[in-house]
Amino acid sequence: MTTVETSPLLSDPAAPATSAAVTGPRRTLTIGPHTIDTPVVLAPMAGITNMAFRLLCREFGALHSQDDGGLFVGEMVTTRALVEGHKESWRLVTMGERETPRSVQLYGVDPATVRRAVEMIRERDLADHIDLNFGCPVPKVTRRGGGGVLPWKTELFTRIVTAAVEAAGPEVPVTVKTRIGIDDEHQTFRDAGLIAQEVGAAAIALHGRTVVQHYSGEARWGAITELKELITDIPVLGNGDIWSAEDALEMMDQTGCDGVVVGRGCQGRPWLFADLAAGFAGKPDRIQPSLGEVAQILRRHAELLIEFFEDEGRALRDLRKHVAWYFKGYPVGGEMRHRLATMESLADLDAKLAELDLESPYPGAAVEGPRGRAGTPKKAHVPDGWLSSRELSTEHAARLHEAELDTSGG
Numbered sequence: 097m098t099t100v101e102t103s104p105l106l107s108d109p110a111a112p113a114t115s116a117a118v119t120g121p122r123r124t125l126t127i128g129p130h131t132i133d134t135p136v137v138l139a140p141m142a143g144i145t146n147m148a149f150r151l152l153c154r155e156f157g158a159l160h161s162q163d164d165g166g167l168f169v170g171e172m173v174t175t176r177a178l179v180e181g182h183k184e185s186w187r188l189v190t191m192g193e194r195e196t197p198r199s200v201q202l203y204g205v206d207p208a209t210v211r212r213a214v215e216m217i218r219e220r221d222l223a224d225h226i227d228l229n230f231g232c233p234v235p236k237v238t239r240r241g242g243g244g245v246l247p248w249k250t251e252l253f254t255r256i257v258t259a260a261v262e263a264a265g266p267e268v269p270v271t272v273k274t275r276i277g278i279d280d281e282h283q284t285f286r287d288a289g290l291i292a293q294e295v296g297a298a299a300i301a302l303h304g305r306t307v308v309q310h311y312s313g314e315a316r317w318g319a320i321t322e323l324k325e326l327i328t329d330i331p332v333l334g335n336g337d338i339w340s341a342e343d344a345l346e347m348m349d350q351t352g353c354d355g356v357v358v359g360r361g362c363q364g365r366p367w368l369f370a371d372l373a374a375g376f377a378g379k380p381d382r383i384q385p386s387l388g389e390v391a392q393i394l395r396r397h398a399e400l401l402i403e404f405f406e407d408e409g410r411a412l413r414d415l416r417k418h419v420a421w422y423f424k425g426y427p428v429g430g431e432m433r434h435r436l437a438t439m440e441s442l443a444d445l446d447a448k449l450a451e452l453d454l455e456s457p458y459p460g461a462a463v464e465g466p467r468g469r470a471g472t473p474k475k476a477h478v479p480d481g482w483l484s485s486r487e488l489s490t491e492h493a494a495r496l497h498e499a500e501l502d503t504s505g506g
């Protein structure tokens with residue numbers, strides 16, 4: 097390993113860096129008052145991007161950046177849960193001392209509730225940046241008019257973003273994250289971008305898929321190009337299918353976007369943030385960890401989770417879902433994976449990791465490329481009559497609050 101001598105995570109020299117072609121000069125990203133050295137955002141991922149994972153990603157990003165190599169957004173929290181004082185939601189929006197700027201993601205369907213939640217976050221000084229989620233494709237959310245199908249109702253969308261921007265004030269920029277639309281016949285990203293820009297959002301991020309696509313197929317970067325051409329006053333961030341630093345540079349070059357949002361590509365590969373920071377700094381360094389180094393990183397992840405949950409058992413149980421991602425492509429047999437996925441304590445983890453062939457080198461392509469959620473397109477579930485008008489009917493408005501009761505991501 098060539099580039100990690102300053103890392104607390106990786107100490108033993110291993111595989112050499114690749115000689116990746118690097119294009120373009122370093123580009124910074126400006127989000128309201130914040131200038132981010134590397135134009136990269138860790139995508140909010142419910143169940144994944146808790147404080148432990150964010151810190152791990154930051155530690156890697158900092159290896160090649162003057163700051164932590166990006167913005168690291170928390171797990172989505174519903175504004176209703178905050179307003180109703182749910183303890184767990186308040187815990188999720190409370191960031192650690194080592195996290196600056198603090199990026200919180202909110203989801204809400206009611207302008208007054210969104211406004212109140214943002215005011216409460218401001219009163220408690222909990223965020224330096226608030227991202228609003230308008231991309232969730234989960235049927236139980238969209239069937240009630242929430243998530244990725246909400247921007248179809250342009251006036252409601254406008255009122256929600258406006259409420260957040262007003263309540264956040266100039267010091268706390270509000271950004272919007274959305275999809276192409278409900279399906280190809282009901283695209284919303286152009287209107288959403290124009291509205292976000294008009295009402296004072298600090299940036300708009302576009303996941304190049306429709307709600308119908310969920311996570312299937314390939315993200316359509318052409319929509320990001322189109323949005324970038326349309327939106328001239330605020331940064332446009334591109335999202336979808338970035339698996340390497342080269343992909344990120346390619347998306348910037350192809351679409352002209354101002355920054356990239358990276359989700360599944362870093363699941364089990366938090367070191368991707370070092371690669372991304374190196375890539376944007378024009379350096380060829382890429383981390384290619386041996387199995388022993390992956391084990392060390394997994395161990396670090398466990399320690400950070402214990403710090404976050406203040407409960408070793410819960411931390412190790414949470415880590416289980418990351419195990420398959422960490423070892424994807426490495427020679428770790430099914431039986432061992434299964435045993436790792438039932439670990440209960442740090443001592444248990446250590447004992448199991450010690451059994452691995454730690455000298456095993458970086459496997460190359462097997463570790464790279466798509467990972468995480470994929471699947472097939474799914475019918476978009478929307479309330480009856482939702483698509484016939486872009487105005488919110490009284491009937492739809494009456495049931496919309498149900499779209500905020502039980503959600504899980506975007």
Ligand SMILES: Cc1cc2nc3c(=O)[nH]c(=O)nc-3n(C[C@H](O)[C@H](O)[C@H](O)COP(=O)(O)O)c2cc1C
Nearest residue numbers: 139140141142172229303336337358359360505506
């Ligand atoms: C497990 C998981 C959880 C997610 N949770 C959220 C979320 O809470 N908020 C959000 O806006 N998007 C969420 N997303 C969507 C991602 O932020 C991102 O838009 C999507 O994965 C596409 O980017 P990628 O191709 O880099 O993964 C989630 C995605 C996954 C895979």
